[in-house]
Amino acid sequence: MAKEFVPNIRQLPKFMKEDPGILPGHRACAGCGCAIILRQLMMARRKPLVIANATGCMEVVTTIFPYTAWKTPWIHVAFENAAAVAAGIDAGRNKLQRSGRFSDDPDVSVDYDVVALAGDGGTYDIGLQALSGALERWHNFLYILYDNEAYMNTGIQRSGGTPFGAWTTTTPVGSKIKGKPLTKKPIVDIVVAHRIPYAATVSPAYWVDALKKFRKGLETEGPAFIHAFGVCPRGWRTDTKDTIKLSRLAVETCFFPLYEVVNSEWYLTGPSLTIAKNPERKKPVEEYLKLQGRFRHMLLPENKWMLEKFQELVDENWEIILKRAKNV
Amino acid sequence: MSKRGWQEIPIAGIPFLESTEYHTGDWKVFRPVIDEQKCVKCGNCWMFCPDSAIEWDGESVPKPNYKYCKGCGICAEECPAKAIEMVR
Amino acid sequence: MQKVVKQRMMALNGDEAVAWAVKQSNVDVVSAYPITPQTLIVERISEFVHNGEVDMEFIKVESEHSALSACVGAAAAGARAFTATAANGLQLMFEILYITASLRLPVVMVVVNRAPSGPINIHCDHNDTMGARDSGWIQIYTEDAQEAYDSTIQAFKISENPEVLLPTMVTLDGFFISHTLQNVSLLPDEVVHEFLGVRKVPKIKVPEIHGDKEVPLMLNPRYPLTFGPLDLFDYYFEHKRQQIEAMMRAYKVIEEVHREYAEISGRSYGDGFIEPYRIDDADVVVVGLGSTMGTTKTIVDELREEGKKVGSIRVRVFRPFPRERLKKVLCNFDAVGVLDRGISFGHYGQLYTDLCATLYGVKDAPAMIDFVYGLGGRDMPPKLLKKIFEEVLEARVKGPEPVFRIKGVR
Known part of the structure; x- marks a missing residue:
């Protein structure tokens, strides 16, 4: 068992300066929460990463030819297959390690962790089959879902990860139907149903919690999954400065609880554990919603039912997690 | 700079420049200015910058890199000491 | 050797x-x-x-x-x-x-x-x-x-x-x-x-990132490379040009x-691209792909015994298309029957269209007929193949019209 990783804010800058993993000059929108997630992933490395990135925001903004923001081996193939590409890398690495093919080659290393990186579209929707297959086959990789809750890269269309009520360009606020009438797919439940050894949620606002989970995911033998909360100022119609504030409020309102699922056992972590023990600290979800243009219609008096329904959905989900959590 | 021809670029679509050659700092309207007196050197601005545009050694007062800073304002918002001001 | x-x-x-x-x-x-x-x-x-x-x-x-x-x-x-x-x-x-x-x-x-x-x-x-x-x-x-x-x-x-x-x-x-x-x-x-x-693993140079070093073209932490970037109108075409040249x-x-x-x-298949069979003095040939061309050889033998100057050419490599070889060889014949076990709906079979493009404007180009056959595994019996040869022989006199003929369908 590896020594526990304790992220230290005094040491991380040196580590990142020596080996940044990802460079500035990428073209994520100002205030992009997902770009913060990438940096935090890099801070949690135990060895080099090889990343298989699905089509999506992070793929596009980091690799506009002839530029690349990656200082780590990286591949993008298509939208729906990040997990399958990662599976192939895992298999190739296994064979190359086992055969010692490059053991005498100073120019090549086959000692790395494999990461699949995909957005909500590439995970909840088009990539779900490849993800399920790779989990079932028990590949040794960490799948990171950066969830900005819509197809932001193509212009803010709804996905299976878009929450109830949210405005998107394909769930407009019309006179008849206002925003997305359906709810967010419980992706971690689906993943955990594969009985993989490690799954967790992270919010970049709680970086110590996030870095520890990234590290655990990388250290896991077999498949690991991390659902990362990625604020999108452009698609959510939020102020760029509020990205971390929203990443915090999502957790404080229990819209996005922080937990890990280790060998199918659920454990709340960090602030979510605190809230579980002190329920009075749970904030009304309105505090989270009111900062976002995509939910603005829900705050109008005539749509009060939507706000109430959103709160009910949050409460319901929170209750389910509380029941599952072993440490509450 | 004239663009390179097919014989002058790597095969397989491998990018040949690092993104640091591309200065996203041009995007910004406001830029963060750190008040050295107020700064408590907590590292929040460094940790939460989406653009690796805060340079920090882990000890001293951090320094924004305006070449890349897009002016999102997260650093100012997350500064517990209110030591960062966004100025035009 | x-x-x-x-x-x-x-x-x-x-x-x-x-x-x-x-x-x-x-x-x-x-x-x-x-x-x-x-x-x-x-x-x-x-x-x-x-x-x-x-x-x-x-x-x-x-x-x-x-x-x-x-x-x-x-x-x-x-x-x-x-x-x-x-x-x-x-x-x-x-x-x-x-x-x-x-x-x-x-x-x-x-x-x-x-x-x-x-x-x-x-x-x-x-x-x-x-x-x-x-x-x-x-x-x-x-x-x-x-x-x-x-x-x-x-x-x-x-x-x-x-x-x-x-x-x-x-x-x-x-x-x-x-x-x-x-x-x-x-x-x-x-x-x-x-x-x-x-x-x-081949090596490439990416001077601005890895200097003069020739680095392995693979996912490799020693010399990280980015595969599959977003490539817009300013470079995509150059990358396609590289693929065109590689194919050449x-x-x-x-x-x-x-x-x-x-x-x-000890085994070879023609020159690796096309496999001609008894074409040296042939008046007409049938060109095609795959297993049918085995049967075709038998039919060629039978027809030769009847005194008919026929031969066959199997196209082994379809991409890159052996156009120079085919151009050279096909001009020796009066008529060519093309066997297509495929169809581009609204046009001809794929081999036929590629052969037409190859022979367009070439002096002494043969008359060419497209025979679409065998879709969905429909058999190509020797009798039918023989009939196809007869039709190609006939085309020497009557011309190739109609050039599009569907065979073996009710």
């Missing part, structure tokens, strides 16, 4: 012959999904792996899309990767076919030709791989199990050549070859190992690999 090595004869069907080729080819990663009539390939490889007869990773994926995606990942990681599929499976891979070629990954895929749905069918025609002819893969159409074995081995060497670095698709006709037992000569393992070696360089490499292999095995 190397001496032809002693070989072992085994009774194998086409699928099994391919599985043996894969077993002997130092393949690192196989990633495949079962589909009739390819299933025997994945079954045999599974047996080899489960019995410890070969050391490879076999990813039993949940779809063909993932099958090829995992091959891409494995090949980018520096491994030799193989997959096999047919018809609908190939169509599910379609997106990744283009990407594999554009990433210049030397993946080898065997496609057991099967008619695409719908209605769903499991038998042979060529519309599946014809649909993929523009994807940037080298395509080799084989005639029998022996050639499927030989070509699979050759494919790795062609694809991995640093001058080429393109994926190769080897095809064999579903059931006609895939499930038909034949005596197949297998090279000794060590001879194949020596012929292919293990996968060598492949002509020479395919020929060389075919010749080297012939020296070891």
Whole structure:
């Protein structure tokens, strides 16, 4: 068992300066929460990463030819297959390690962790089959879902990860139907149903919690999954400065609880554990919603039912997690 | 700079420049200015910058890199000491 | 000149012959999904792996899309990767076919030709791989199990050549070859190992990032590279130009690999691109792909006995298309019948259109007739083939009209 990783804010800058993993000059929108997630992933490395990135925001903004923001081996193939590409890398690495093919080659290393990186579209929707297959086959990789809750890269269309009520360009606020009438797919439940050894949620606002989970995911033998909360100022119609504030409020309102699922056992972590023990600290979800243009219609008096329904959905989900959590 | 021809670029679509050659700092309207007196050197601005545009050694007062800073304002918002001001 | 090595004869069907080729080819990663009539390939490889007869990773994926995606990942990681599929499976891979070629990954895929749905069918025609002819893969159409074995081995060497670095698709006709037992000569393992070696990763220069160093073109933490960036109107075309040029360089490499292999095995297929049969003094020939061209030889023999000057030419490599060779040879005849086991709806068969493009404006170009046959595995009986030859002979006098003739359909 590896020594526990304790992220230290005094040491991380040196580590990142020596080996940044990802460079500035990428073209994520100002205030992009997902770009913060990438940096935090890099801070949690135990060895080099090889990343298989699905089509999506992070793929596009980091690799506009002839530029690349990656200082780590990286591949993008298509939208729906990040997990399958990662599976192939895992298999190739296994064979190359086992055969010692490059053991005498100073120019090549086959000692790395494999990461699949995909957005909500590439995970909840088009990539779900490849993800399920790779989990079932028990590949040794960490799948990171950066969830900005819509197809932001193509212009803010709804996905299976878009929450109830949210405005998107394909769930407009019309006179008849206002925003997305359906709810967010419980992706971690689906993943955990594969009985993989490690799954967790992270919010970049709680970086110590996030870095520890990234590290655990990388250290896991077999498949690991991390659902990362990625604020999108452009698609959510939020102020760029509020990205971390929203990443915090999502957790404080229990819209996005922080937990890990280790060998199918659920454990709340960090602030979510605190809230579980002190329920009075749970904030009304309105505090989270009111900062976002995509939910603005829900705050109008005539749509009060939507706000109430959103709160009910949050409460319901929170209750389910509380029941599952072993440490509450 | 004239663009390179097919014989002058790597095969397989491998990018040949690092993104640091591309200065996203041009995007910004406001830029963060750190008040050295107020700064408590907590590292929040460094940790939460989406653009690796805060340079920090882990000890001293951090320094924004305006070449890349897009002016999102997260650093100012997350500064517990209110030591960062966004100025035009 | 190397001496032809002693070989072992085994009774194998086409699928099994391919599985043996894969077993002997130092393949690192196989990633495949079962589909009739390819299933025997994945079954045999599974047996080899489960019995410890070969050391490879076999990813039993949940779809063909993932099958090829995992091959891409494995090949980018520096491994030799193989997959096999047919018809609908190939169509599910379609997106990744283009990407594999554009990433210049030397993946080898065997496609057991099967008619695409719908209605769903499991038998042979060529519309599946014809649909993929523009994807940037080298395509080799084989005639029998022996050639499927030989070509699979050759494919790795062609694809991995640093001058080429393109994926190769080897095809064999579903059931006609895939499930038909034949005596197949297998090279000794060590001879194949020596012929292919293990996968060598090519090197490239990226001066602004890695200086003068030639770095391995793979996912490698020592010299990180970015594969598959967003490539817009300012450079995409240049990358396509590189693929065009690589395909042009492949002509020479395919020929060389075919010749080297012939020296070891004693087997060759024409010049590697086209296989002419009794054409020297022929007035007319029939041109086609795949297993039908075996039967065609028999018919040529029969007609020759009747005193008719006929011959046949099998096109083995379809991409890159052997246009110079075909241009040169086809002008020697009065009329040419083209056998197409595929159809571009609203136009002609694919081989015919490519041959027309090849011969356009050429002085002494022959009259050409397209015979579309055999869709969905419909048999091509010798009698029908004979009739086709008669029609081509007739065209010498009557001209080629109508040039589009559908054969064997009610």
